[in-house]
Amino acid sequence: MNAIMAIAGVVIKELYRRKDFYVLFVLTAVVTLLLASVKFFDDRNIVRYLKEICLLLIWISALVIAITTAARQIPAERENRTLLSLLAKPVTRGQFIIGKFAGCWLACGFSLVVFYSFFGVVSGSREHSFALPQFLQAFWLQWSMLGIVVALALLGSVVFAAPSSNGTICFVVVGGILLLGRHLNQVALRLPEPRRTLLYTLYFLLPHLEWYDVRDLVVYDQPPVRWAACGLAMLYAGVYTALLLYAAWLVFRRQALNQ
Amino acid sequence: MDPIVELKNLRVEFHAQNSGSARKVAIKDLNLKIGAGEVFGFLGPNGAGKTTTMNVLLGFLQPTSGSAFLFGVDVREPIARQRIGFLPESTYYYKFLTAEELLRFYARIFGIPRAVADERIDRLLSLVDLDAARKRTIKTYSKGMQQRVGLAQALMNDPDLLILDEPTSGLDPLGRMKVREIIQRLKNAGKTVFFSSHELGEVETVCDKVAIIHQGELKVEGRVADLMAKHQANLEKIFLDIIGYQPPLAA
Numbered sequence: 001m002n003a004i005m006a007i008a009g010v011v012i013k014e015l016y017r018r019k020d021f022y023v024l025f026v027l028t029a030v031v032t033l034l035l036a037s038v039k040f041f042d043d044r045n046i047v048r049y050l051k052e053i054c055l056l057l058i059w060i061s062a063l064v065i066a067i068t069t070a071a072r073q074i075p076a077e078r079e080n081r082t083l084l085s086l087l088a089k090p091v092t093r094g095q096f097i098i099g100k101f102a103g104c105w106l107a108c109g110f111s112l113v114v115f116y117s118f119f120g121v122v123s124g125s126r127e128h129s130f131a132l133p134q135f136l137q138a139f140w141l142q143w144s145m146l147g148i149v150v151a152l153a154l155l156g157s158v159v160f161a162a163p164s165s166n167g168t169i170c171f172v173v174v175g176g177i178l179l180l181g182r183h184l185n186q187v188a189l190r191l192p193e194p195r196r197t198l199l200y201t202l203y204f205l206l207p208h209l210e211w212y213d214v215r216d217l218v219v220y221d222q223p224p225v226r227w228a229a230c231g232l233a234m235l236y237a238g239v240y241t242a243l244l245l246y247a248a249w250l251v252f253r254r255q256a257l258n259q
Numbered sequence: 260m261d262p263i264v265e266l267k268n269l270r271v272e273f274h275a276q277n278s279g280s281a282r283k284v285a286i287k288d289l290n291l292k293i294g295a296g297e298v299f300g301f302l303g304p305n306g307a308g309k310t311t312t313m314n315v316l317l318g319f320l321q322p323t324s325g326s327a328f329l330f331g332v333d334v335r336e337p338i339a340r341q342r343i344g345f346l347p348e349s350t351y352y353y354k355f356l357t358a359e360e361l362l363r364f365y366a367r368i369f370g371i372p373r374a375v376a377d378e379r380i381d382r383l384l385s386l387v388d389l390d391a392a393r394k395r396t397i398k399t400y401s402k403g404m405q406q407r408v409g410l411a412q413a414l415m416n417d418p419d420l421l422i423l424d425e426p427t428s429g430l431d432p433l434g435r436m437k438v439r440e441i442i443q444r445l446k447n448a449g450k451t452v453f454f455s456s457h458e459l460g461e462v463e464t465v466c467d468k469v470a471i472i473h474q475g476e477l478k479v480e481g482r483v484a485d486l487m488a489k490h491q492a493n494l495e496k497i498f499l500d501i502i503g504y505q506p507p508l509a510a
Contacts (some may be wrong), residue, residue, distance in 0.1 A: 006367035008352060017355040017396075085412060088317045088345035088422075089368050090337045138500040257319035 003091045004099040021111055023205040024061040024066055028115065030055060032122055044150060045257040046240035047126045048219055054122060055215045058115045059142070065111050067170045070104040072163040074252075083257060093253045097154065104150040109143050123218075133224040141230065149174055151244035153161070158252045164181045176207045207240040216258035229241025261331050263420050264293040264316065269325035269389045271311050271475075285311045287323065287429055287475045293453055293468075295419075298313055298446050300466035300483075301455040304502055307341045308475040309455040310348075316453075317345060329420065341369075344413035348424040351405065354398035358408045359387050361397065362415055369416045383411040386441065403434040410441060421445060423454035427461065463487075463494045 015021055032054040039180065074249060077083035116139050124130045152173065158167035184206075188199035211233060271286040286308045293299045303309050314320040316325050318334050332339040352361055359380055368374035384390045388423045392400065397408065406429065413421060423442075427435040433467035435458070442452055442465050456462050460468060463483060470480040476500045479486065483494065 002370045006364055009367070010356070010364055013360070014353070014355050080353075081347050082350060082352055084317070084319065084347040085350060085352075085365075085409070086368070087319065087338055087344065088343065088347075089365065089416075091340045092337050113487050202464060256321070257314065 003089075003095045004102060007049065007086075007096060007099025008103035008106060011069070011073065011100060012107045012122050012124070015065070015107040015111070020068065022064060023112075024064060027116060028054065028057040028061055029118060032118075036122060036126065039109075047123065050126065051119075051123050051219045052215070054119050055138070055218065058112070058119060058213070059213070061115065062108060062112055062142060062146060062172060063171070066104065066108045066149045067167050067174070068151050069107060070100070070150045071157050071167040071170060073100045073104065073154065074157040075161060075163045075166075078257075087257065094249050096246060097249050097252060101150060101154055101241075105143075105147050108146045108150065110185055112143055112146075113234065131221055131224075134222070137224055137230055138214050141212040141214055141233060144234050144237070145209050147237050147241040148207050148209065148244065150247070151241045154253075155244050155248040155251070158248050158255065174209060177206055178213065180208075181208050181210045183207060202214075207237075212237070261296075262328075263295050263330060264291065264299075264328075264453060265328040265331075266312070266316075267326050267328075268290040269312070269315060269327060270323045271308070271320065272323045280369040285475050286315075286322075289472070289475075289481070290478055291450060291470060291477065295451055296446070296449045298442060298452045298465055299454070300462040300469040301349040301453060301472070302457075302459070302462060302469055302498060303455075306499060307472045309472060310424060311475075312472070313422060313453075313455065316422065317343075318431045331502060342416070342419045344416060344418035344421045346406075346409050346413040346423045346426055348428055350409050352397050352408060352412070355396060357394050357396055358384060358400075358411070359393045365412050365415045371416065371468065379415065379417070383414055385409045385450070386414075388437065400487055402429050403431060406430055406434065407437070420451045420453065423452065425457065426458065429456055459493075459495045459498055462505060469494070471498060471501050478502075479492065 032050065035053060074083070077086070083096075087093070089150060116135070120130065120135060120235050149170070153166065153170045156170055157163065160166040160169070181203075184199055184203040186205060188196050214225060217224060267288050269286050269289040269291075269459060270284070272282045272284050274282060287306075289312065289495070301309050311320065313382070315322050316329065316334055318337070318340065321335075326336045328337040330342060334340075353364075355405070356364065362380045362383065363376060371379070381390075384393050387410055387412065389404060389407055392404065397405065406426070410426065413423070421442075426438050430438065433487075439461060442454070445452055446465070446467075466483050468482050469486070471478045480496075481489075484494065486497055490500070492500075
């Protein structure tokens with residue numbers, strides 16, 4: 001556990017000492033505050049638009065942070081040869097993968113806390129009310145989803161040598177699932193066999209990241225999701241995360257670390 | 260007494276690139292034993308198999324056949340690496356950390372208690388002359404300073420065996436002298452040091468024993484003084500003879 005937490009600690013330090021997080025946060029804050037200062041035809045629903053845009057920016061920023069942070073971890077360790085110093089110590093490759101995952105996921109969690117705190121202050125100041133359960137669910141489910149994304153990017157980083165190609169593939173896959181994942185079964189119904197079965201299989205195999213997108217609860221002040229459903233979603237995310245990390249370990253444990 | 264490092268019939272083969280299914284033999288049935296308290300120089304020209312041997316010892320590479328042991332424990336067991344320190348060649352440590360944070364990170368890996376780690380970090384940073392730069396991030400360090408912080412991390416767990424891969428490569432004469440001093444100090448403290456180097460004068464000065472490897476085969480092994488007496492030559496001459504170097508004929 002010492003080794004895992006130590007490795008995770010370095011990843012978190014890296015996040016707050018690099019500029020990426022600050023750039024994304026400042027960008028989100030500037031766009032949101034600019035929109036908040038403008039009045040469009042005295043529209044009373046303007047706060048909803050503002051919340052929608054701010055949450056969209058938070059989603060995009062969180063995905064950028066999760067994918068870029070996770071995708072560069074192992075290739076950077078290889079390129080700088082710090083992987084050799086680290087694995088020459090009593091650290092197993094499994095601990096290394098889990099430590100990297102824990103660091104990236106916790107770093108995403110800290111980033112989300114900052115983003116959601118800002119969002120809470122802005123929306124609270126405009127609406128003079130605050131739907132805490134919906135807010136917590138949106139945060140918690142997004143963080144759970146990021147666990148799958150981080151594990152996917154780590155798996156990619158042991159398969160693809162270049163972080164840029166891994167990052168691009170991860171963005172395409174995650175974006176594709178978020179935008180099209182929920183429609184795959186409907187598309188499959190209209191296809192002839194065997195493509196129907198293939199697409200159905202894909203529909204059931206893919207992690208449904210879109211289930212974790214509950215921004216509408218916060219934007220339209222809808223009632224919160226049942227907590228049991230949230231728990232099941234967390235379990236679902238945990239299973240996919242574990243499977244992806246296991247696959248990453250299977251690939252990484254056999255890789256020769258030639259100097 | 261059990262050897263600290265032991266290689267038994269070690270053989271490593273790679274798929275040679277650009278040659279179809281042909282396999283390149285990097286290490287040919289290497290047998291080696293290093294005893295406690297020895298400073299052992301591992302010599303050979305580039306591509307001889309020195310780093311590959313170290314990679315097997317550190318568990319980075321699976322041998323094709325044969326076995327390797329550290330302190331009598333198979334190198335495939337992570338616990339075999341509990342009592343070793345390793346300095347890889349030309350490593351660029353986490354540039355966003357300070358030297359102090361880097362050493363604290365490695366101390367946590369070994370589970371060293373905070374008070375012991377604090378004392379050891381102070382001692383190591385002054386040993387490698389980085390006390391004044393301990394709060395600066397590593398990205399501001401020169402190559403020599405990076406190499407010295409690498410040496411400090413290799414000593415963080417107070418290892419009984421130190422494995423150094425070309426520790427003086429890229430260092431200025433002062434840096435080399437410092438590394439030599441540290442190796443000498445470790446030797447006096449009864450530690451075992453296994454290192455590869457191309458600096459034969461340096462090896463002659465600090466090593467008790469050497470092994471010369473060429474094209475994956477162990478060509479010679481023995482005490483430095485014995486080899487020099489037997490060949491009536493310095494280590495550089497012995498090395499060049501063993502690898503078959505022919506000096507160009509004078510015009």
